[in-house]
Amino acid sequence: MSRYLPREIEGKWQSVWAEEGTWEVAGPGDPGFDPSRPAAYVLEMLPYPSGEPHVGHLKCYSVGDAIAHFRRRNGFEVIHPMGYDSFGLPAENNAIKTGEPPLTATTRSIESFRRQFNEWGISIDWTREIATHTPEYYRWTQWIFLQLFEAGLAYRDRAPVQWCPNDATVLANEQVIDGRCERCGTEVETRNLEQWFFRTTAYAERLLEDFDLLESWPEHVITMQRNWIGRSEGAEVMFRCEEVGIDFPVFTTRPDTLFGATFFVLAPEHPELEALVAGTEAEGPVRDYVNQVARASVEERGDEARPKTGVPLGRSVTNPVNGEQIPMFVADYVLMDYGTGAVMAVPAHDERDYAFARAFDLPIERVIEGVDEEAEDLDADGLPYSGDGPMVRSGRFDGMNNRKAYDEIVEWLSAEGRGESAVNYRLRDWLVSRQRYWGAPIPIVHCPECGMVPVPDDQLPVELPEISDYAPKGKSPLEAATDWVEVDCPGCGAAARRETDTMDTFVDSSWYFLRYLDPANGTTAFEREKADHWMPVDQYIGGVEHAILHLLYARFFVKALSDLGHIETPEPFANLFTQGMITRDGAKMSKSKGNTVSPADYVERFGADSARAYVCFMGPPERGGDWSDEGVEGVHRFLARLWRAATDxxxxxxxxxxxxxxxxxxxxxxxxxxxxxxxxxxxxxxxxxxxxxxxxxxxxxxxxxxxxxxxxxxxxxxxxxxxxxxxxxxxxxxxxxxxxxxxxxxxxxxxxxxxxxxxxxxxxxxxxxISETATIVIQVNGKVRDRIEVPDGIGESELLLAAREAPNVVRYLEGTETVKEVVVPGKLVNLVVKPA
RNA sequence: GCGGCGGUGGCGGAACUGGUAUACGCGAUGGAUUCAAAAUCCAUUGCCCGCAAGGGCAUGUGGGUUCGAUUCCCACCCGCCGCACCA
The missing domain is CATH 1.10.730.10 (Isoleucyl-tRNA Synthetase; Domain 1)
Structure with missing residues (x-):
């Protein structure tokens, strides 16, 4: 009897698969393509290659590979590619610390990932391998950028943006979690800078609607995206400040409460603030307040339990529905990046306005009658009241139900030109420029004559120049590459400068799944015929941490590319599976805690099969689980048992x-x-x-x-x-x-x-x-009293007879009369009895 | 606060449409094999009472529906995740 030696077996088959190209598949136009075979695209999220793969990778690719194999053996032609999300900060930060160029560390990590994926025996079509940091890849990232630029979906604008002082770069809204940088946890600052954006807001509505096109996504991921996009219906209403002649639009979801507006609040960042108070008594206090707010962290400001603060502006605006002058304030509970940065305050029907009115002793005017049964913290009048009811103190709308008044007031304002119904989204445009080195250069030249000029297609890629100092200085390290920065304008030939910001690495990973389908194409990013054959991805697998970021961006990209005629499908991933996180001793693994598990150790000790099967055996893969060495051994023991039975x-x-x-x-x-x-x-x-x-x-x-x-x-x-x-x-x-x-x-x-x-x-x-006999459970009054073996397919009356004769049942039937007999064929008999 | 997911042996977990609760694995105990150990194989293993036959109690807590509830309904407790001054 021989011993189960996984390393030998695994090496043998890995060689066979590599030599024969077992997992290679052909698409339309490729030699050997068979259009009659049903296609399936199985894809795991692109790994960021840093050091060695960890157990999260092991689980993700084990799960994905199991699905790929299962589909193949059910007759599908499965495309299952692999690549690397190889631009990004860790390699660059390492370069700053050690001086080693990012390319060197990245190449090393990729080799290690590739080697381990092979050692795990993942069934990958290696002919399709990509890495986002290579010019052959980012040439097309740049091409897509320009496609978006020409379609008006990429633009440059000055705006208040989030800046991470530690990483020395701006961040997209999605990359700020609770006021902190998603990557490094540093508190972000707000800066007013000119940056590149993708117009994701243009797709807000379709990003919501097209959830209907998805076959199967986890409900919570859809909910998270829905919340993130944050659609709300309401009206935009114009309030005018006559004293300075400025119109202030506000967004409100409650136009029915307009008559109850008793004051008006601007966000501290509101651009008209200065003009309103310049030269007045309020100027000093307002400036102090704004500065104080600016110093507070995003986290502090976001605390909704904090008492309301603010400063009066000494100005007023006209309420368009009744002509009343209502006083203006600046207060930090109003946010500049939602709606218009100004709100009409209706303290009687809004909790926040109510709290502010109480703090500043402002009038509270109830305009909807009704009693809120469930709400707590109401004052004696039952305010603030957010429910429905008849209108009061609202002129000609008095007595009307507020829902009806909602529509009529909007209609009336529209006719008057002082408002209109509106939809507002929480989603912001995606800020894609980064003041960092290790990313795809933005292919734009700034010309003093022509302005922003796209680099012509035949001059792509704009290659990342080699530099010696990677340290961020508040602007892109690429600024230092003078030879590279200074170019002739592609339009007029004048001396011009290259854009020195690079792209957010989420741009790279927003379309990689398309490049896999035509990886070697030198003339286009991908042929439409090939993309349409395989897309959308039939099964996408990855961690929930990308529920908003990557998955939203990729959806946006595919919609844009679809609208531009490059691909048919409007959604990249028909089915999404999110795997749970593996912990160690109940805690998230991290290098600082020293509780990491290295897949390579386990592959070495027990073999790849044991490690892979174990992560699939731990529990339902969508849930997390705690790593257990004994668990791996158990699975290994099982595989060895199968092996021994087979060899014997x-x-x-x-x-x-x-x-x-x-x-x-x-x-x-x-x-x-x-x-x-x-x-x-x-x-x-x-x-x-x-x-x-x-x-x-x-x-x-x-x-x-x-x-x-x-x-x-x-x-x-x-x-x-x-x-x-x-x-x-x-x-x-x-x-x-x-x-x-x-x-x-x-x-x-x-x-x-x-x-x-x-x-x-x-x-x-x-x-x-079908078995020849069945074990039937006999219950008396719902309690199991005996079990009997009967021939399969026995008749009901025979079964009941046998049940009553079961030794232990007899005792319970003595001196009783039967009220009811329940028979579940092949399974159970329940005799309901009562004392005779 | 709002939304989602979850709570089952010593541990990870199973139970598809309301029908044998605890599959499978780990751990533990005992045995076989061995000079010995490792490895392997076999057996036992929810808790309590009982020599046994058997009985009682158990799926977070309390109620309900049902012949029968881990599964359905109501209320509550705990844990995890997401969102959270969004006008």
Whole structure:
């Protein structure tokens, strides 16, 4: 008996797959393309190559590979590519610290990732490999940027933006979490800078609507995106300050409460603030207040429990519905980046306005009657009231229900030219420029004559120049590459300067899944025919941490590319699966805590198959789980058991090309084992199709292998027994193949011969799923009192008779009369009795 | 505060449409094998009472529907995740 040596087996099959290009597939226009085969695109999120792959990668690619294998064996032509999200800050920060160029560290990391993905035996079509930092790739990132630029979807603008002082760059809204930089956790500052944006807001509505086009996304991810886009319906209403002659539009979701507006508030960043108070008594206090707010952190300001603060401006605006003059304030509870940065305050019907009115002793005018049954913290009048009811103190709308008044007031304002219905989004345009080195240069030249000039297509890529000092200085390190910066304008030939900001690395990863489909194309980013053949991605797999960032950006990109005629589908990912995080001792793994798990160690000790199958066996993959060394060993033990059963059989009986089929004439133990194998096929197929319940698929194969051990001593003696054993072992190998592809290949070769990955996914024989006898549970008054074995398909009356005779049941029936008999065929009998 | 997900043995988890709760794995205990150990194989393993047969209690808590509830309904407690002064 030989020992299970995973490293040998795994090396053997990895060589076979590499030499034969087993996982390579052809698309339209490629040699060998077969249009009749159904296509499936299985994709895991692009890894950022830094150091070594961690367990999160192991889980993601193990899950994805299992799906890829399962689809292949169900007849699909599966494209399953791999690449690297290889631009980004870690490599650059390392360069600042050590002086090693980002390219060197990145190349090293990529080699390590590639090597380990191979050692894991992930079924990747390596001919499609990409890395976003290569000029061959970012040439097309730049091309897409210019496509967006020409379509008016990329623009440059001065705006208040979020600046991370530690990373010395601006950030997109999505990259600021609770006022802190998503990457490094430093508190961000607001700066007024000229930056590049993608017009994501132009797609706000479609980003919402097209959730309907998705086949299966986790509901919580859709909810998160919905919240992020933050659509709200209402009206834009104009308030005029007659004293200085400025109109202030406000967005409100409650135009029905307009008559209750008793004051008016501007955000501290409001651009007209200066003009309103210049030269007045309020100027000093307002300036002090604005400065004080500017110093406060985003986190402090966001605290809604904090008492309301603000300063009167000494000005007033006219309420357009009743002509009343209402006083103006500046207060930090009004945010500049939502709506218009100004609000009409209706203290009677809005909690925040109410709190402010209380603090500043301002009038509170109720305009909707009603009682809020559920609300707490109301004053004696039941205010603030946010429910519905009849209008009061609202002129000709008095007595009307507020919902109706809502529509009529908007209509009236529209007719008067003082307002209109409006939809507002929380979503901002995507800020894509970064003042950092290790990213794709923005392909624009600034010409004193022509302005912003796109670099012509035939001059792409704009290659990232080599520099010596990567340290950020508040502007892009590329500024220092004078030879590179100074160019002739592509339009007029005048001396001009290149744009020195680089692109957010999320731009790189917003379209990589398209480049995989045509990776070597030197004349276009991807051929539409190829993209349309494979897209959208049938199954996307990755962590929830990208629920908003990457997934929203990629959706935006595909919509834009679709509108520009480059691709058919408007959605990149038809089905999304988000895997849960693996922890260690209940805590998130991190280098600083020293609780990281290195997949390479486990692959070394137990083999890739054990490590892969273990992460799939830990629990439902969408949930997280705690890493356990004993757990890996357990899975390894199971694989070794299968291996030993197979070697024992192969040594004694050789291979049999028909071994994978199940003869129908088994009897006794042979029949029991064959039935178990068919049960496992049925269970595994069902669990695979229902979702991604890989843990129970693996458990079913474990049960099958346990059954092999229970019966094999008795079966090894005769031909039928050997056939049953062979069938069971072959079935186990076949079912475990998506999780342990090397072992499965080896076992299959030993007992059947040939290649398991080329064998169609097995189908259970329905006749073998029916057992000859059934165990029936007998309950008396809902409590289990006995179990009986009966022939399958027994009649109801016979069953009831047998049930009443079951030894332990008899005692409970003595001296009772039966009220009711419940029979569930093949499962259970419940006798409901009461004392006679 | 709002929204989502979850709470089952010593631990990770299973139970597809309301029908044997605790599959499978880990751990533990005992046995076989061995000079010995590792490895392996076999058996036992929810808790309590009982020599046993058997009984009682158990799926966060309390109620409800039902012949029967981990599963459905109501209320509550706890944990995790997301959002949160969005006008």
């Amino acid at each position: 059989l192969a040594e004694a009986e050789g291979q049999d090309p028909d071994g994978a089929s199940c003869p129908a004439d088994f009897e006794g133990d042979a029949r029991v084992l064959a039935a178990k194998a068919n049960w496992a096929i049925d269970k595994a197929t069902g669990d695979f199709s229902r979702g991604f319940q890989f843990n129970t698929v693996i458990a079913a194969v474990m049960e099958l292998v346990n059954e092999v051990y229970r019966t094999r001593d008795d079966l090894a003696g005769d031909a039928a027994g050997v056939a049953a054993l062979r069938f069971a072992i072959a079935t186990a190998a076949s079912l475990i193949q998506p999780f342990a592809p090397h072992l499965a290949a080896e076992v299959w070769e030993m007992v059947v011969g040939g290649r398991v990955w080329e064998v169609p996914w097995p189908e259970a024989d329905p006749a073998m799923l």
